[in-house]
Amino acid sequence: MAKDKQYQIDGESEDSHIIHLKHQVKVNYDENYDYYMKNPIKKFFSKIFMTFGTGLFKLIHYFSYNLKVKNKKILKNLRKQKTAFVTIANHCLLLDSTISIATTFPKTTYMPTVEPTMKIPVVRRILRAGNVMPIPLDMKGLVKFKKDCNEILKNGKVLHYFPEGALWPFYGKLREFKTGAFRFAVTANVPVLPYCFWFRERKGIWKILGKNPLVTLEILEPIYPNKELDKKTAIYDLMERAHTAMKKVIDLHPYDNPKYNEIESKLNTQQNSTAE
Numbered sequence: 001m002a003k004d005k006q007y008q009i010d011g012e013s014e015d016s017h018i019i020h021l022k023h024q025v026k027v028n029y030d031e032n033y034d035y036y037m038k039n040p041i042k043k044f045f046s047k048i049f050m051t052f053g054t055g056l057f058k059l060i061h062y063f064s065y066n067l068k069v070k071n072k073k074i075l076k077n078l079r080k081q082k083t084a085f086v087t088i089a090n091h092c093l094l095l096d097s098t099i100s101i102a103t104t105f106p107k108t109t110y111m112p113t114v115e116p117t118m119k120i121p122v123v124r125r126i127l128r129a130g131n132v133m134p135i136p137l138d139m140k141g142l143v144k145f146k147k148d149c150n151e152i153l154k155n156g157k158v159l160h161y162f163p164e165g166a167l168w169p170f171y172g173k174l175r176e177f178k179t180g181a182f183r184f185a186v187t188a189n190v191p192v193l194p195y196c197f198w199f200r201e202r203k204g205i206w207k208i209l210g211k212n213p214l215v216t217l218e219i220l221e222p223i224y225p226n227k228e229l230d231k232k233t234a235i236y237d238l239m240e241r242a243h244t245a246m247k248k249v250i251d252l253h254p255y256d257n258p259k260y261n262e263i264e265s266k267l268n269t270q271q272n273s274t275a276e
Contacts, residue, residue, distance in 0.1 A: 153190055
Protein backbone atom coordinates (compact mmCIF):
# COMPACT_ATOMS: atom_id res chain seq x y z
CA MET A 1 0.00 0.00 0.00
CA ALA A 2 1.26 3.48 -0.88
CA LYS A 3 2.97 5.39 1.91
CA ASP A 4 0.57 8.35 1.68
CA LYS A 5 -2.40 6.02 2.22
CA GLN A 6 -1.06 4.63 5.47
CA TYR A 7 -2.27 6.05 8.77
CA GLN A 8 0.52 7.68 10.73
CA ILE A 9 1.09 8.28 14.45
CA ASP A 10 3.25 10.91 16.11
CA GLY A 11 4.41 8.90 19.10
CA GLU A 12 5.51 5.38 19.89
CA SER A 13 2.41 4.01 21.58
CA GLU A 14 -1.29 3.30 21.19
CA ASP A 15 -1.93 6.68 22.85
CA SER A 16 -0.92 8.42 19.63
CA HIS A 17 -3.72 10.00 17.65
CA ILE A 18 -4.47 9.22 14.02
CA ILE A 19 -6.58 12.35 13.52
CA HIS A 20 -5.10 15.74 14.41
CA LEU A 21 -7.18 18.82 15.24
CA LYS A 22 -6.46 22.30 13.91
CA HIS A 23 -7.98 25.80 13.93
CA GLN A 24 -8.36 26.02 17.69
CA VAL A 25 -9.90 29.03 19.42
CA LYS A 26 -8.52 30.45 22.65
CA VAL A 27 -10.64 29.17 25.52
CA ASN A 28 -9.53 28.58 29.10
CA TYR A 29 -10.76 25.40 30.73
CA ASP A 30 -9.75 25.86 34.33
CA GLU A 31 -11.20 25.62 37.85
CA ASN A 32 -13.85 28.25 36.99
CA TYR A 33 -15.42 26.22 34.18
CA ASP A 34 -18.60 24.24 34.90
CA TYR A 35 -17.85 20.82 33.44
CA TYR A 36 -21.11 19.59 34.96
CA MET A 37 -23.78 21.81 33.43
CA LYS A 38 -25.93 23.17 36.28
CA ASN A 39 -27.40 26.36 34.84
CA PRO A 40 -31.15 25.59 34.47
CA ILE A 41 -31.50 27.59 31.25
CA LYS A 42 -28.54 25.85 29.64
CA LYS A 43 -29.83 22.48 30.84
CA PHE A 44 -33.25 23.22 29.33
CA PHE A 45 -31.86 24.08 25.91
CA SER A 46 -29.46 21.13 26.09
CA LYS A 47 -32.41 18.79 26.68
CA ILE A 48 -34.24 20.24 23.68
CA PHE A 49 -31.11 19.92 21.54
CA MET A 50 -30.64 16.30 22.59
CA THR A 51 -34.28 15.41 21.98
CA PHE A 52 -34.23 16.62 18.39
CA GLY A 53 -30.56 15.94 17.75
CA THR A 54 -30.76 12.29 18.79
CA GLY A 55 -33.33 11.52 16.10
CA LEU A 56 -31.25 13.29 13.46
CA PHE A 57 -28.06 11.53 14.46
CA LYS A 58 -29.77 8.13 14.39
CA LEU A 59 -30.60 8.78 10.72
CA ILE A 60 -26.99 9.80 10.07
CA HIS A 61 -25.73 6.67 11.83
CA TYR A 62 -28.02 4.46 9.75
CA PHE A 63 -27.06 5.92 6.38
CA SER A 64 -23.35 6.17 7.28
CA TYR A 65 -22.88 2.74 8.86
CA ASN A 66 -26.20 0.84 8.55
CA LEU A 67 -25.84 0.84 12.36
CA LYS A 68 -27.36 -2.08 14.25
CA VAL A 69 -27.63 -2.09 18.06
CA LYS A 70 -27.73 -5.45 19.85
CA ASN A 71 -28.97 -6.21 23.38
CA LYS A 72 -30.95 -2.99 23.87
CA LYS A 73 -32.86 -4.77 26.65
CA ILE A 74 -29.75 -4.75 28.86
CA LEU A 75 -29.58 -0.96 28.67
CA LYS A 76 -33.34 -0.63 29.14
CA ASN A 77 -33.25 -2.72 32.33
CA LEU A 78 -30.35 -0.69 33.72
CA ARG A 79 -32.13 2.59 33.00
CA LYS A 80 -35.19 1.30 34.87
CA GLN A 81 -33.08 1.06 38.02
CA LYS A 82 -32.68 4.85 37.90
CA THR A 83 -29.08 4.61 38.97
CA ALA A 84 -25.92 6.17 37.61
CA PHE A 85 -23.51 4.15 35.49
CA VAL A 86 -20.44 4.55 33.31
CA THR A 87 -20.61 3.53 29.66
CA ILE A 88 -17.39 2.64 27.86
CA ALA A 89 -16.64 1.85 24.21
CA ASN A 90 -13.75 1.13 21.89
CA HIS A 91 -12.78 4.33 20.06
CA CYS A 92 -12.88 3.41 16.37
CA LEU A 93 -15.31 5.75 14.57
CA LEU A 94 -15.61 9.48 13.95
CA LEU A 95 -19.21 9.25 15.13
CA ASP A 96 -18.83 6.68 17.91
CA SER A 97 -19.41 9.42 20.49
CA THR A 98 -22.76 10.45 18.99
CA ILE A 99 -23.74 6.79 18.59
CA SER A 100 -22.98 6.09 22.25
CA ILE A 101 -24.84 9.14 23.54
CA ALA A 102 -27.83 8.56 21.23
CA THR A 103 -27.99 4.92 22.34
CA THR A 104 -28.04 5.84 26.04
CA PHE A 105 -30.63 8.63 25.56
CA PRO A 106 -32.96 9.65 27.22
CA LYS A 107 -30.61 9.06 30.13
CA THR A 108 -28.49 12.22 30.44
CA THR A 109 -24.93 11.38 29.43
CA TYR A 110 -21.82 13.46 29.93
CA MET A 111 -18.86 12.61 27.73
CA PRO A 112 -15.31 13.77 28.51
CA THR A 113 -13.09 14.49 25.50
CA VAL A 114 -9.59 15.84 24.96
CA GLU A 115 -9.36 19.60 25.42
CA PRO A 116 -8.43 20.45 21.78
CA THR A 117 -11.73 18.98 20.57
CA MET A 118 -13.56 21.60 22.63
CA LYS A 119 -11.59 24.40 20.97
CA ILE A 120 -12.86 23.84 17.43
CA PRO A 121 -14.92 26.83 16.22
CA VAL A 122 -18.71 26.24 16.11
CA VAL A 123 -18.23 22.52 16.79
CA ARG A 124 -17.41 23.21 20.44
CA ARG A 125 -20.79 24.90 20.90
CA ILE A 126 -22.63 21.89 19.49
CA LEU A 127 -20.60 19.51 21.63
CA ARG A 128 -21.31 21.53 24.75
CA ALA A 129 -25.05 21.46 24.02
CA GLY A 130 -24.69 17.67 23.84
CA ASN A 131 -23.08 17.53 27.33
CA VAL A 132 -19.57 16.91 26.03
CA MET A 133 -16.94 18.33 28.37
CA PRO A 134 -13.19 18.88 28.00
CA ILE A 135 -10.56 17.07 30.03
CA PRO A 136 -8.52 20.15 30.97
CA LEU A 137 -4.76 20.43 30.67
CA ASP A 138 -4.77 22.97 33.50
CA MET A 139 -4.06 21.16 36.79
CA LYS A 140 -6.54 23.17 38.88
CA GLY A 141 -9.06 22.65 36.12
CA LEU A 142 -8.42 18.91 36.25
CA VAL A 143 -9.22 18.84 39.96
CA LYS A 144 -12.51 20.64 39.27
CA PHE A 145 -13.22 18.28 36.34
CA LYS A 146 -12.82 15.20 38.56
CA LYS A 147 -15.02 16.73 41.25
CA ASP A 148 -17.74 17.45 38.69
CA CYS A 149 -17.53 13.91 37.26
CA ASN A 150 -18.05 12.45 40.72
CA GLU A 151 -21.03 14.77 41.21
CA ILE A 152 -22.52 13.72 37.86
CA LEU A 153 -22.59 10.10 39.00
CA LYS A 154 -23.77 11.04 42.48
CA ASN A 155 -26.79 12.71 40.85
CA GLY A 156 -27.72 9.61 38.86
CA LYS A 157 -26.40 10.67 35.45
CA VAL A 158 -24.13 8.76 33.07
CA LEU A 159 -20.47 9.26 32.17
CA HIS A 160 -19.29 7.95 28.81
CA TYR A 161 -15.62 7.14 28.33
CA PHE A 162 -13.39 5.78 25.60
CA PRO A 163 -10.81 4.07 27.83
CA GLU A 164 -8.45 3.44 24.90
CA GLY A 165 -7.93 7.20 24.69
CA ALA A 166 -6.97 8.00 21.11
CA LEU A 167 -9.34 7.59 18.16
CA TRP A 168 -8.21 5.01 15.57
CA PRO A 169 -10.85 5.08 12.79
CA PHE A 170 -12.03 1.64 11.63
CA TYR A 171 -9.53 -0.25 13.75
CA GLY A 172 -10.88 -3.74 14.31
CA LYS A 173 -9.04 -4.72 17.50
CA LEU A 174 -9.28 -3.68 21.13
CA ARG A 175 -6.38 -1.67 22.51
CA GLU A 176 -5.24 -1.29 26.12
CA PHE A 177 -7.34 0.71 28.59
CA LYS A 178 -6.60 3.64 30.86
CA THR A 179 -7.99 3.75 34.38
CA GLY A 180 -10.05 6.99 34.36
CA ALA A 181 -13.51 5.54 33.67
CA PHE A 182 -13.01 2.74 36.17
CA ARG A 183 -11.72 5.06 38.87
CA PHE A 184 -14.93 7.08 38.70
CA ALA A 185 -17.06 3.90 38.70
CA VAL A 186 -15.31 2.50 41.77
CA THR A 187 -15.44 5.84 43.62
CA ALA A 188 -19.19 6.14 42.99
CA ASN A 189 -19.78 2.38 43.35
CA VAL A 190 -21.68 2.21 40.05
CA PRO A 191 -21.49 -0.35 37.22
CA VAL A 192 -19.62 -0.07 33.96
CA LEU A 193 -21.72 -0.80 30.87
CA PRO A 194 -19.55 -1.88 27.90
CA TYR A 195 -20.47 -0.86 24.35
CA CYS A 196 -18.61 -2.92 21.74
CA PHE A 197 -18.27 -1.61 18.20
CA TRP A 198 -17.49 -4.25 15.61
CA PHE A 199 -17.55 -4.26 11.82
CA ARG A 200 -19.57 -6.06 9.16
CA GLU A 201 -18.88 -6.60 5.48
CA ARG A 202 -20.87 -4.46 3.06
CA LYS A 203 -23.41 -6.45 1.07
CA GLY A 204 -26.14 -5.71 -1.47
CA ILE A 205 -27.02 -2.06 -1.94
CA TRP A 206 -24.58 -1.05 0.78
CA LYS A 207 -21.66 -1.99 -1.48
CA ILE A 208 -22.63 0.85 -3.78
CA LEU A 209 -23.00 3.38 -0.97
CA GLY A 210 -19.47 3.21 0.44
CA LYS A 211 -16.24 1.31 1.02
CA ASN A 212 -15.78 1.28 4.77
CA PRO A 213 -17.34 -1.60 6.71
CA LEU A 214 -20.76 -1.40 8.32
CA VAL A 215 -21.08 -1.15 12.09
CA THR A 216 -22.73 -3.05 14.92
CA LEU A 217 -22.88 -1.77 18.49
CA GLU A 218 -23.26 -4.66 20.93
CA ILE A 219 -24.24 -3.84 24.51
CA LEU A 220 -22.78 -6.18 27.13
CA GLU A 221 -23.99 -6.95 30.64
CA PRO A 222 -23.07 -4.32 33.27
CA ILE A 223 -19.92 -5.03 35.27
CA TYR A 224 -19.89 -4.03 38.93
CA PRO A 225 -16.94 -3.03 41.13
CA ASN A 226 -15.74 -5.58 43.64
CA LYS A 227 -16.41 -3.89 46.98
CA GLU A 228 -14.29 -6.43 48.86
CA LEU A 229 -11.10 -5.07 47.27
CA ASP A 230 -9.20 -1.95 48.25
CA LYS A 231 -9.81 1.00 45.91
CA LYS A 232 -6.66 0.73 43.79
CA THR A 233 -7.04 -3.01 43.31
CA ALA A 234 -10.76 -2.62 42.59
CA ILE A 235 -10.04 -0.10 39.82
CA TYR A 236 -7.64 -2.42 38.00
CA ASP A 237 -9.87 -5.42 38.61
CA LEU A 238 -12.86 -3.64 37.06
CA MET A 239 -10.75 -2.45 34.13
CA GLU A 240 -9.39 -5.93 33.41
CA ARG A 241 -12.82 -7.58 33.60
CA ALA A 242 -14.29 -4.99 31.24
CA HIS A 243 -11.39 -5.33 28.79
CA THR A 244 -11.66 -9.13 28.82
CA ALA A 245 -15.42 -9.04 28.17
CA MET A 246 -15.13 -6.56 25.32
CA LYS A 247 -12.14 -8.25 23.68
CA LYS A 248 -13.98 -11.56 23.65
CA VAL A 249 -16.83 -10.02 21.65
CA ILE A 250 -14.70 -7.93 19.28
CA ASP A 251 -12.38 -10.87 18.53
CA LEU A 252 -15.41 -12.85 17.33
CA HIS A 253 -15.80 -10.32 14.51
CA PRO A 254 -12.28 -9.77 13.11
CA TYR A 255 -11.65 -6.85 10.80
CA ASP A 256 -8.09 -6.42 9.58
CA ASN A 257 -7.64 -2.86 8.35
CA PRO A 258 -4.49 -2.81 6.15
CA LYS A 259 -4.01 0.91 6.82
CA TYR A 260 -2.77 -0.04 10.29
CA ASN A 261 -0.20 -2.63 9.19
CA GLU A 262 2.71 -0.22 9.43
CA ILE A 263 1.62 1.10 12.83
CA GLU A 264 1.17 -2.40 14.27
CA SER A 265 4.57 -3.46 12.94
CA LYS A 266 6.19 -0.40 14.48
CA LEU A 267 4.56 -0.96 17.87
CA ASN A 268 5.34 -4.70 17.88
CA THR A 269 8.99 -3.99 17.12
CA GLN A 270 9.15 -1.50 19.97
CA GLN A 271 7.49 -3.93 22.41
CA ASN A 272 9.90 -6.72 21.46
CA SER A 273 12.87 -4.42 21.94
CA THR A 274 11.59 -3.40 25.37
CA ALA A 275 11.06 -7.03 26.37
CA GLU A 276 14.64 -7.90 25.44
